[in-house]
Amino acid sequence: MIIVYLILLVILIIIIFLFSSPKLSPIPYFPSQSVDISKIIKALDLKNNQIIFDLGAGDGIVIFKAAEKAFRHKFNTKFVAVEINPILILILHLRRLFHINRNNIKIVRDDIFKINIKDQISKIKMTDQKLKIKNDIIVYLYISPWFLEKTIENCKMKNEKFSVVSYMYPIKSLKKKEIVIQGRNKIFSYL
Numbered sequence: 001m002i003i004v005y006l007i008l009l010v011i012l013i014i015i016i017f018l019f020s021s022p023k024l025s026p027i028p029y030f031p032s033q034s035v036d037i038s039k040i041i042k043a044l045d046l047k048n049n050q051i052i053f054d055l056g057a058g059d060g061i062v063i064f065k066a067a068e069k070a071f072r073h074k075f076n077t078k079f080v081a082v083e084i085n086p087i088l089i090l091i092l093h094l095r096r097l098f099h100i101n102r103n104n105i106k107i108v109r110d111d112i113f114k115i116n117i118k119d120q121i122s123k124i125k126m127t128d129q130k131l132k133i134k135n136d137i138i139v140y141l142y143i144s145p146w147f148l149e150k151t152i153e154n155c156k157m158k159n160e161k162f163s164v165v166s167y168m169y170p171i172k173s174l175k176k177k178e179i180v181i182q183g184r185n186k187i188f189s190y191l
């Protein structure tokens with residue numbers, strides 16, 4: 001019995017470490033609030049042949065709901081969940097496995113400050129001829145405000161044109177294009 005408790009304790013310590021280590025997870029995991037999900041998805045403005053990134057996807061609450069809607073509308077839209085925390089990556093893979101639109105969902109373990117978005121887009125385009133012609137790139141962000149500009153900078157370096165939806169926090173450098181949607185928390189859209 002003591003062995004079982006010890007194993008559980010070790011697992012608990014590992015989980016706490018994975019969620020609190022600033023190196024592994026510099027931005028804490030807080031899911032977007034479920035009351036705001038429908039407004040967030042509306043703000044993403046789902047259309048055919050888009051590629052939607054959730055940078056710091058958490059447990060995928062936004063990306064999986066959005067992928068469900070895209071499936072209902074028969075959109076050929078691709079979803080990419082980028083996450084750094086191995087436990088959340090495992091949860092994302094499990095949820096993807098049982099998702100109705102799993103073929104259009106990709107889970108990527110990477111750092112949102114370093115990920116080469118352009119590479120990811122090229123890989124997706126290689127597998128889908130329709131996306132080669134025209135596509136919109138949308139980036140969803142719910143991350144600490146002081147990391148927003150750094151993340152946007154990385155996206156800009158690696159990709160020419162993309163739109164952004166940011167939950168709770170505005171992005172100063174995109175102010176000109178800003179539309180604010182009032183949910184329980186604000187949703188900032190830069191389409």
Ligand SMILES: C[S@@+](CC[C@H](N)C(=O)[O-])C[C@H]1O[C@@H](n2cnc3c(N)ncnc32)[C@H](O)[C@@H]1O
Pocket residue numbers: 024025026027028029030031032054055056057058059060061062082083084085088110111112113141142143144167
């Ligand atoms: C506030 S949560 C948002 C989760 C999800 N986007 C949502 O809206 O529910 C931020 C997420 O970013 C992840 N994260 C933190 N730093 C990261 C990094 N450098 N690269 C990738 N993901 C990161 C965390 O593990 C966490 O899951």
